[in-house]
Amino acid sequence: MKSPPLGYVRAMDMPDVFRLRANAGPDARVLAGGQSLLPTLAFRLSDPGTLIDITRVDALRGIRLVADGALRVGALTTHAELGRDALVRVRVPVLADAVGLIAHPAIRNRGTIGGSLAYADPAAELPAVCVALDAVVIAVGPAGERRIAARDFLTGLFTTALAGDELIAAVEFRPMPGRRTVIHELARRSGDYAMAGIVLAAGPGTPTHDPRPVFFGVGDRPILATRAAACLAVGGAAALAAAQAALDGDLDPPSDQHGGPAFKRQLARVLLARAVNSLIDARDAR
Amino acid sequence: MSTSVDVTLSVNGERVARRVEARRHLVDFLRLDLGLTGTHTGCEHGVCGACTVRVDGVIVRGCLVLAASLDGATVETIEGLTESGEIADLQTAFVERNAAQCGFCTPAMLLTAADLLSAAARDGAVPSREAIREHIAGNYCRCTGYHAIVDAIETVATARAGKGRS
Ligand SMILES: Cc1cc2nc3c(=O)[nH]c(=O)nc-3n(C[C@H](O)[C@H](O)[C@H](O)COP(=O)(O)OP(=O)(O)OC[C@H]3O[C@@H](n4cnc5c(N)ncnc54)[C@H](O)[C@@H]3O)c2cc1C
Ligand code: FES
Ligand code: FES
Numbered sequence: 001m002k003s004p005p006l007g008y009v010r011a012m013d014m015p016d017v018f019r020l021r022a023n024a025g026p027d028a029r030v031l032a033g034g035q036s037l038l039p040t041l042a043f044r045l046s047d048p049g050t051l052i053d054i055t056r057v058d059a060l061r062g063i064r065l066v067a068d069g070a071l072r073v074g075a076l077t078t079h080a081e082l083g084r085d086a087l088v089r090v091r092v093p094v095l096a097d098a099v100g101l102i103a104h105p106a107i108r109n110r111g112t113i114g115g116s117l118a119y120a121d122p123a124a125e126l127p128a129v130c131v132a133l134d135a136v137v138i139a140v141g142p143a144g145e146r147r148i149a150a151r152d153f154l155t156g157l158f159t160t161a162l163a164g165d166e167l168i169a170a171v172e173f174r175p176m177p178g179r180r181t182v183i184h185e186l187a188r189r190s191g192d193y194a195m196a197g198i199v200l201a202a203g204p205g206t207p208t209h210d211p212r213p214v215f216f217g218v219g220d221r222p223i224l225a226t227r228a229a230a231c232l233a234v235g236g237a238a239a240l241a242a243a244q245a246a247l248d249g250d251l252d253p254p255s256d257q258h259g260g261p262a263f264k265r266q267l268a269r270v271l272l273a274r275a276v277n278s279l280i281d282a283r284d285a286r
Numbered sequence: 287m288s289t290s291v292d293v294t295l296s297v298n299g300e301r302v303a304r305r306v307e308a309r310r311h312l313v314d315f316l317r318l319d320l321g322l323t324g325t326h327t328g329c330e331h332g333v334c335g336a337c338t339v340r341v342d343g344v345i346v347r348g349c350l351v352l353a354a355s356l357d358g359a360t361v362e363t364i365e366g367l368t369e370s371g372e373i374a375d376l377q378t379a380f381v382e383r384n385a386a387q388c389g390f391c392t393p394a395m396l397l398t399a400a401d402l403l404s405a406a407a408r409d410g411a412v413p414s415r416e417a418i419r420e421h422i423a424g425n426y427c428r429c430t431g432y433h434a435i436v437d438a439i440e441t442v443a444t445a446r447a448g449k450g451r452s
Binding site: 001002003004005006007008009010031034035038039041042043051053055080103104105106107109110189190191 | 288289291307308309311329330331332335338344345346347349350351352354355357398401419420421423424425
């Protein structure tokens with residue numbers, strides 16, 4: 001399967017991106033890692049006319065701490081870079097844990113966090129992590145920067161709050177001392193997109209403190225399960241069972257190639273138990 | 287907008303300058319423009335791994351990289367790795383363990399295995415069979431059932447670690 005005929009232009013800095021985009025017209029797409037865009041072209045699911053290669057734009061690179069102690073991860077950070085970065089391991093270790101669940105090494109070497117958020121696959125790991133950690137997406141356009149909470153950024157199936165002339169510049173994770181976050185998923189084969197997954201953040205202190213369970217692969221975007229969260233916060237022996245039951249009200253999973261709503265709900269209940277137990281185990285191990 | 291792009295890159299140590307169609311992926315570039323047919327295409331959308339090559343020192347899906355984006359890049363293919371002798375022990379082990387049958391997946395499997403082995407050498411560890419399986423999980427083989435491939439990689443990992451110590 002071959003891509004349709006394409007134009008290709010290479011941007012060297014941000015003004016270049018905006019200029020090339022304005023010239024190329026509304027269908028043009030930016031090319032980051034290409035690990036989602038190029039397959040859709042091979043399937044001829046899209047015909048963008050022109051690709052604007054942004055991978056040489058230095059302003060979109062790098063992982064660093066910014067003024068308020070937040071960790072700023074540049075949009076072009078590859079999954080592989082995220083997985084081995086020392087700052088990430090200390091500040092937001094769940095990002096590195098998530099990388100181990102994304103695709104395969106050869107794909108992780110090219111795919112980027114910005115591309116993952118912009119593509120907004122409902123079964124993708126990083127968007128769910130961003131929602132669970134209340135991360136902020138930094139969008140940049142000709143008019144300047146906008147800061148958008150991850151939960152507002154992901155607006156639906158493969159859709160985001162990004163305007164046509166905007167790019168994702170970076171994602172920021174604010175410091176959350178003492179908070180622990182785990183990620184679990186169920187996939188038929190290692191590296192496949194998940195049938196269902198969960199990111200659970202809680203703490204500081206006990207796993208019942210401000211729990212934030214976010215599910216992926218069971219809706220049109222990452223879903224914060226608020227009813228289940230309220231049950232977990234009550235604590236005690238019956239909390240998990242109550243939270244599992246409450247998921248029926250939180251989730252309304254559509255059928256997909258893996259199975260129907262009842263199947264997805266069962267996976268979500270199993271994942272919630274695994275996530276809660278691994279948070280408790282992590283606490284005991286300290 | 288241009289549908290053809292000039293690129294200059296290094297392929298297996300040789301400088302190559304070409305004008306490429308923008309939509310041409312790296313494997314078609316290698317096979318059709320350069321005559322390097324050791325790299326294969328199976329699915330051409332990222333799932334089978336048959337197209338694995340090295341770009342700037344790391345393995346990638348050749349079908350998911352545009353040749354046009356590779357100006358200034360360093361590309362290494364199975365031809366280059368064979369010539370340099372870097373994976374001679376791995377190739378011998380594949381033959382001895384019968385880890386290649388039809389051979390369609392083999393060049394990519396060797397590149398992926400070499401990637402794991404060099405990471406293991408950096409960490410000074412011999413990867414477990416589980417770690418080997420995990421690393422090659424994105425490379426499909428329709429013939430061997432993988433067992434012989436895991437055997438071959440494990441053999442070389444153990445042998446290389448032994449050499450490193452002595
Ligand atoms: C076989 C296979 C398995 C995979 N499995 C998984 C998996 O299990 N989990 C998972 O999460 N992902 C998976 N992926 C997808 C992978 O993670 C992609 O890398 C990622 O989804 C997109 O990142 P990219 O940099 O490759 O983006 P591209 O493919 O370059 O772009 C994707 C889209 O985002 C836009 N875009 C890219 N960067 C920006 C930016 N900075 N600002 C605005 N728009 C932008 C592009 O225009 C395009 O529309 C898989 C891919 C393959 C081929
Ligand atoms: S041909 Fe590239 S992954 Fe199948
Ligand atoms: S040896 Fe035939 S596909 Fe692997």
